[in-house]
Amino acid sequence: MLLAIEQGNTNTLFAVHDGATWIAQWRAATDSSRTADEYAVWLSQLLNMAGLQFGVLDACIISSVVPQSIFNLRNLSRRYFHVEPLVIGENAELGIPVRITKPAEAGADRLVNAIGAHIVYPGDLIVIDSGTATTFDVVAADGGLEGCAIAPGINLSMEALHAAAAKLPRVAIQRPEHVVGKDTVEAMQAGVFWGYIGLIEGLIARIKAEWARPMTVIGTGGVASLFHGATSAIDHFDPDLTIRGMLEIHRRNPAKASL
Template sequence: MLLAIEQGNTNTLFAVHDGATWIAQWRAATDSSRTADEYAVWLSQLLAMAGLQMGVMDACIISSVVPQSIFNLRNLARRYLQVEPLVIGENAELGIQVRIDKPSEAGADRLINSIGAHIVYPGDLIVIDSGTATTFDVVAADGGMEGCAIAPGINLSMEALHAAAAKLPRVAIQRPQGNTSIGKDTVAAMQSGVFWGYVALIDGLVARIKGDWGKPMTVIGTGGVSSLFQGATTSIDHFDPDLTIRGLLEVYRRNMAKP
């Protein structure tokens, strides 16, 4: 069985694949100081609740955008699974072209999302990942990564608004009631400005990227808050929450298939 670990700036996903399907998934808050032993205690308890144990996993793949955590995640695989993990950006061959000026700057999550999208959706793509940052990756029809636009994530923007303005409260991100853009109180006004502002950001950047690309493109939305925009934006053709783990599985299979 394969243990896939996808670590973002906010959350870390642990998923188990039995060779045919994903049989378990768990999320934890990302904590760069968490040790391999702490991960093992937490994970072993969740595995037991699912009727599994550490010993059944004989492979591991890791994608992380938090460099200081990779050491501990690698030690988790080595010490408790007795396997050498595949690590995106280190010893894993991706099998795609990264056509940007500095390929080493492409985040592991963006690379994996590009692969996860390319194996399902044909043609040229825009992959929008809504997380701590909102990224717009351009993926060519041959799977190559062509470039990206990066904006602050919606939660980050709302938090910055609260932190910088003394009288503005911390509020939850949600679609404004009645779909109105005119808030009648401070909370509603903040929700309207941030939510509809992000819808406009998505629609505007997608239109600009398509104009610069000059060819038809399919737009895929993924990430922790992407579902928030379903029905609000006309720019996203498909909402796909499984891009990342699908991409991790594909990279694992490509590396296992190497002679």
């Protein structure tokens, strides 16, 4: 079985694939100081609750945008699963061209998303990943990563309002009924939420105009569901985009994988 570890700046996903389907998924808050042993204690309990154990895991793939965590995640795989993990950006062959000026700067999440989108959706794509940052990746019809626009994530923007303005409270992100709020909380929620819808729609329009070819827009990421139904600019919401891409990369590296 394959253990896929997808680590973002905020959350880390652990998912188990049995060769046919994803049979278990768990999330933990990302903590770059967490050791391999700490991960193992936490993960062993969750595996046990799912009727699994370390011995059934014979392959591991890691996608992380937190470089200081990769050492401990790699040690988790080596020490407890006794396998050398595939690490996106290090020893994993992607099978797609990366057509940006400095390919090494492309985040692992962006590379994985490009592959996860390309194998399902035909033609040229815009992949929007809404997390700590909001990224807009252009993926060509041949799967190549062409470039990106990066904006602060919606939660980061709300937190910045609270941190920088003494009288503005910390509030939860949600879709307000009205654009014009009747109190401070409603006003903040309306400004940030509908402002992000404007950001998304505006950048999609500009990317399409610059690309000058038809494009399909895919939304994914931890907070993408907030925007579902709020804009027609996103054609598909796909929460499994990242782990689908990781599974595909695993399959493209048969010499380094056992699944």
